[in-house]
């Protein structure tokens with residue numbers, strides 16, 4: 231057969247969970263812009279608009295080439311009229327006036343700064359913005375009433391807004407392993423979230439903890455936290471039952487399963503110089519002031535930093551679902567649940583999958599869950615939707 235004149239047009243599937251999205255892609259100049267608009271829509275509590283921009287951006291992340299002209303957008307799914315207009319403007323003028331004015335706007339900047347405080351959501355940030363507050367320190371200066379999470383958020387603001395490196399994530403892994411092993415032998419600890427998808431930095435470190443022996447994981451979270459507390463490694467923690475979205479669109483499940491599934495938002499105290507022990511590399515996250523050998527020189531700053539850590543405990547029977555649910559990205563997760571519901575009449579959560587007849591579908595691996603959903607398996611490194 232003769233080669234055709236035109237290369238085949240790139241086909242992109244419409245759900246993010248049907249396609250491969252690498253961490254590094256070719257269209258950051260467009261996706262960054264669309265994600266500013268998505269973020270701004272979130273600040274205005276317009277979820278529909280925010281998701282539309284995120285879906286558009288995500289499609290461009292999956293393309294194997296740079297978008298150079300409007301022709302490159304032909305046949306692409308999910309690109310709404312508004313997103314197309316923004317893309318067109320950037321392709322023609324180099325920038326989008328809407329994106330630039332959003333970026334410069336007092337509201338966007340204040341909302342970004344205020345929601346950048348751990349424990350502060352859009353609702354509080356918006357109320358403070360309307361009261362004239364602009365920066366995290368304004369919360370202190372105007373004597374706002376803050377809950378414990380927000381107090382910690384303000385106190386450790388600088389550290390928590392400094393990216394966590396892979397090296398630091400590994401150091402935290404060692405601490406979590408030590409803590410878990412001290413209170414229960416044979417537990418399995420897995421790094422989740424962005425680091426599992428291959429990211430080199432993150433805003434936090436996410437862990438999933440389970441045990442091969444069903445039930446052995448019960449009561450583990452408080453014991454681990456006690457141990458960490460005694461060692462002086464915890465700056466803040468809040469444990470909750472993991473009932474994420476379950477009550478809204480989740481299936482009926484035995485209540486005892488829900489009861490023992492726990493999560494913890496925490497802030498760890500990580501000693502500087504502890505990260506990367508065992509290698510001669512000494513890449514410090516700051517201005518290069520960390521000495522290779524600690525204790526022999528005066529440190530100009532504090533000898534530790536604060537790091538956000540999320541811990542989740544799952545019974546082994548739910549481990550595959552929890553693994554899939556905590557790997558991300560957030561959009562990938564959202565699209566998986568949308569696919570399950572809209573295309574298969576199924577119901578997926580980080581605990582279970584139920585088919586259209588409310589029958590529980592067992593799975594021992596992520597691969598089995600994708601298969602139940604009729605999806606090609608996408609490895610974590612390609613879930614950066």
Ligand code: 8DG
Pocket residue numbers: 422423424425429431432433434435436472474540555556557558559560563580
């Ligand atoms: P980052 O920290 O590097 O910024 O990126 P990330 O690791 O992808 O983001 P994350 O905010 O730490 O979220 C990691 C995954 O955890 C994400 O896929 C969504 C999931 N997740 C939450 N909250 C909850 C929850 O309450 N329940 C469940 N099941 N999953 C959640 O963020």
Ligand code: MN
Pocket residue numbers: 422423424425432433434435436
């Ligand atoms: Mn994370």
Ligand code: MN
Pocket residue numbers: 423434435436540
């Ligand atoms: Mn997290």
